[in-house]
Amino acid sequence: MEAYIVDWLNLLARWVHFITGIAWIGSSFYFIWLDDHLEAPKEATDEEKGVGGELWSVHGGGFYHSQKYHVAPRILPETLHWFKWEAYTTWITGMFLLILVYWYGAGVFLIDPSVADLSVPLAVGIAALFLVGGWVIYDLLCKSPLGKNDNAFSAVLMVLITLLAYGLCQLFSGRGAYIHFGAVLGTIMAANVFFVIIPGQRRMVDAAALGQLPNPEDGIKAKQRSVHNTYFTLPVLFVMTSNHYALTFAHEYNWAILVAISLAGALIRVYFVARHKGKASPLPVIIAGLILLLVAAVIVPKSRAAITGTVTLSMIRPVIESRCTTCHSRNPTHIAFPAAPSGVMLDTDEDIDSEALRIHQQTVVLKAMPIGNLTRISDEERALIDAWYLSRVQQE
Ligand code: HEC
Numbered sequence: 001m002e003a004y005i006v007d008w009l010n011l012l013a014r015w016v017h018f019i020t021g022i023a024w025i026g027s028s029f030y031f032i033w034l035d036d037h038l039e040a041p042k043e044a045t046d047e048e049k050g051v052g053g054e055l056w057s058v059h060g061g062g063f064y065h066s067q068k069y070h071v072a073p074r075i076l077p078e079t080l081h082w083f084k085w086e087a088y089t090t091w092i093t094g095m096f097l098l099i100l101v102y103w104y105g106a107g108v109f110l111i112d113p114s115v116a117d118l119s120v121p122l123a124v125g126i127a128a129l130f131l132v133g134g135w136v137i138y139d140l141l142c143k144s145p146l147g148k149n150d151n152a153f154s155a156v157l158m159v160l161i162t163l164l165a166y167g168l169c170q171l172f173s174g175r176g177a178y179i180h181f182g183a184v185l186g187t188i189m190a191a192n193v194f195f196v197i198i199p200g201q202r203r204m205v206d207a208a209a210l211g212q213l214p215n216p217e218d219g220i221k222a223k224q225r226s227v228h229n230t231y232f233t234l235p236v237l238f239v240m241t242s243n244h245y246a247l248t249f250a251h252e253y254n255w256a257i258l259v260a261i262s263l264a265g266a267l268i269r270v271y272f273v274a275r276h277k278g279k280a281s282p283l284p285v286i287i288a289g290l291i292l293l294l295v296a297a298v299i300v301p302k303s304r305a306a307i308t309g310t311v312t313l314s315m316i317r318p319v320i321e322s323r324c325t326t327c328h329s330r331n332p333t334h335i336a337f338p339a340a341p342s343g344v345m346l347d348t349d350e351d352i353d354s355e356a357l358r359i360h361q362q363t364v365v366l367k368a369m370p371i372g373n374l375t376r377i378s379d380e381e382r383a384l385i386d387a388w389y390l391s392r393v394q395q396e
Pocket residue numbers: 108243244320323324325326327328334337341342344355358359362363369370371374375377
C-alpha cells in the first residue's frame with residue numbers, strides 16, 4: 001500500500017512539476033523574445049510618457065500591443081502582474097519529487113555501492129549540502145568582483161559546473177548524480193528569482209509608487225541573474241529527461257557526457273538569444289551539434305564476447321532469478337516495487353526469451369540494471385548474459 005501511495009504522489013507531483021515548469025520557462029522565454037523585438041514607439045505621446053519600446057503581435061485571434069517603459073510609468077497601474085509563482089511552484093514540486101524518489105528511495109535510486117558505499121543518511125546529507133552549497137557559492141561569486149566580468153565569470157562557472165558533475169558522479173548512482181546536477185542548477189535558478197530578481201523588482205516598484213527614480217543597480221543585478229537562468233534552462237531540461245537514457249548516465253564517463261551535453265545546451269541557447277536580436281551567427285549551434293555528434297560517437301556501445309562457446313537460456317536462468325526477479329516478477333518481493341518496474345517480468349523461460357534484447361541492453365551494454373546494482377551482479381554474470389545473447393543471435 002505504501003509503495004502504491006508513493007507512486008500516486010510521484011505521479012501528481014511530476015504532473016504539477018512539468019505544468020509549472022512549462023509556465024515558468026515559457027514565460028521567461030517569452031519575455032526575452034519580447035525584449036529583443038521591441039521597436040521605438042510610433043506615437044510621440046508614448047515617448048513623452050516614458051515608453052522605450054513597443055511591439056504588436058497577434059495570437060489566438062486577438063491583437064496585442066505591448067509597451068516597455070524606460071524605467072517605470074509615472075503612475076503605477078492598479079493591477080500589476082508579477083511572474084514568480086511559476087518559478088516557486090516548479091522548485092517546490094521538484095524538491096518534493098527529488099525527496100520522494102531519490103532521498104526516500106535512496107537505497108534504490110541514489111546509492112550505488114559500486115560507486116560509493118554510502119549509508120542512506122550520509123547520502124541524503126551530502127545531496128542536501130550540494131543543493132545549499134551550490135547556491136551559496138554561486139551567489140557569492142555573482143556578488144564578488146568576478147561577477148562584473150562576464151567572460152571570466154563564465155569560465156569560472158564552467159569549471160565549477162564540471163567539478164559539480166564530476167563530484168556527484170563519484171558519489172551517487174548515475175541517475176542520482178544527474179538529477180542532483182539538475183537540482184543544483186534548478187535551485188540556483190529559483191533562488192535567483194526569490195532572492196534577487198523579485199526583491200529588486202519590489203524595490204523598483206516601491207520607488208516608482210513614491211514617485212522616486214528606481215535604483216538602476218537593481219535592474220542590472222536582476223538582468224545578470226535572468227541571463228544566467230536562460231543559459232541553465234536547456235541543460236536542466238536535458239537532466240530532467242535523462243533518467244530515460246541509461247546510455248548517458250550509466251556510462252563510465254557519465255560526468256564528462258553530462259558536461260558536454262550541458263555545454264551544447266547552453267550554446268544552443270546562446271544562438272537563440274542572439275537570433276532574437278537580429279541576424280545571428282550559426283556558429284554556436286554548429287559547435288553544439290559537433291559536441292553532440294562527438295559524444296554519440298565516443299559512447300557507441302561495443303559488444304565483446306568474453307566467453308566463447310554456446311550459452312543456453314538454462315545457463316543464465318539462475319542469474320536472472322538471483323539478480324532480477326526480486327523486482328521483475330509477477331509477484332515482486334522487493335519492498336519498493338509492488339508491481340514489476342516498467343512492466344518487465346522475467347519469471348518464465350518465455351519471458352526471458354522475449355525480453356532478450358532489452359535484458360542485454362540494460363544489463364550488458366548500459367549496465368543500468370540491476371538498478372543501483374542492488375542485487376550485486378558480478379562482471380562474470382554480465383559476461384554470461386552477453387554470451388547468451390550473442391549465441392541466440394547467431395542461431396537466428
Ligand atoms: C531493485 C529492483 C530492480 C532489479 C533487481 C532489477 N531491475 Fe530492472 N528495472 C527496475 C526499475 C525501477 C526500472 C525502471 C527504470 C526506469 O524507469 O528508467 C527497471 C527497468 C528495467 C527494464 C526496462 C528498461 C527500459 O527502459 O526499457 C529492463 C529491460 C530491466 N529493468 C531489466 C532488468 C534485468 C535484466 C535485471 C537483472 C539483471 C534487472 N532489471 C534488475 C528495477 C530493478
